[in-house]
Amino acid sequence: MKSLPLARLIALSAPVLLLGGAYASQYFGGLHPCEMCWWQRYPHMAAIPLALIAYGLRARACWSLGFTGLAGLAIGISGLIGLFHAGVEYGWWEGLTTCSTTPTGGSGTDLLNQIMASPITRCDVAPWDLFGISLAGYNGLLSSAAALAILALIVKARKA
Template sequence: MKSLSLARALALLTPLALLGGAYASQYLGGLHPCQMCWWQRYPHMAAIPLALLAYLLRGRACISALFTGLAGLAVGISGLIGIFHAGVEYGWWEGLTTCSTMPTGGSGADMLNQIMASPLTRCDVAPWDLFGISLAGYNGLLSGAAALAILVLLLKWRKA
């Protein structure tokens, strides 16, 4: 049972920490996300409610494990997108050829002003790196490792 508890904790804490870091880099560090940065956030956003459901249903171990696995899958998908994005940043392959900004609504003039005021962030340029690894690269590494650990813990729980 301990491995299921660890898997649940990892399935919740990983997306919370990585989304927290992404939003901190955006709002505190001034690093505006590109379209592929947003793509990496969406699976983490899905993983959080799935992991919370796993906690709510922890009295029913099999269902809790299912939701933990789904959260782990979402974390892994974010990691794969992060690896793809990092590859685009490093020039290993081509990614998006356009950048996009999504206005939040209002009149035509309001939407045009929103688009014009939005910072242009390229997907093929890493705005920050540490030891040569970009934020997308770190997301790929950390999310991939967490997803693998969740899978291993769930398999261990299943064997027990």
């Protein structure tokens, strides 16, 4: 099962690097995430502990393989959300049709102040791109590629 260690490595490093890039672009680049950006982050947040469990279960190859597969599935879900979000940004299909900013409560004045203080981030406009590909597009491509690589390595490990 020489391919399983590589699958575990990808299952841990892909979400760590992609989340790191997302948070760096938010806190250092000033690119505030929209609702669909957050949707892409959640599966990566789930993949990290699953991959860590897979590392912890290295002695039990079958269990490690299962948790690696679950991490790969989470990464793939993030990739699909990213591809969907990129399609919304490129105008290929419609995305959210309602306001996704939800105030936390309080008086009418408090609610209005919360809404007015929230950064306006539209899901259908890419705030940044490189070579015509948005951050959502890169997440979709990289996450999908990582998920497919993990799947291929798991299949290879099961055959060994």
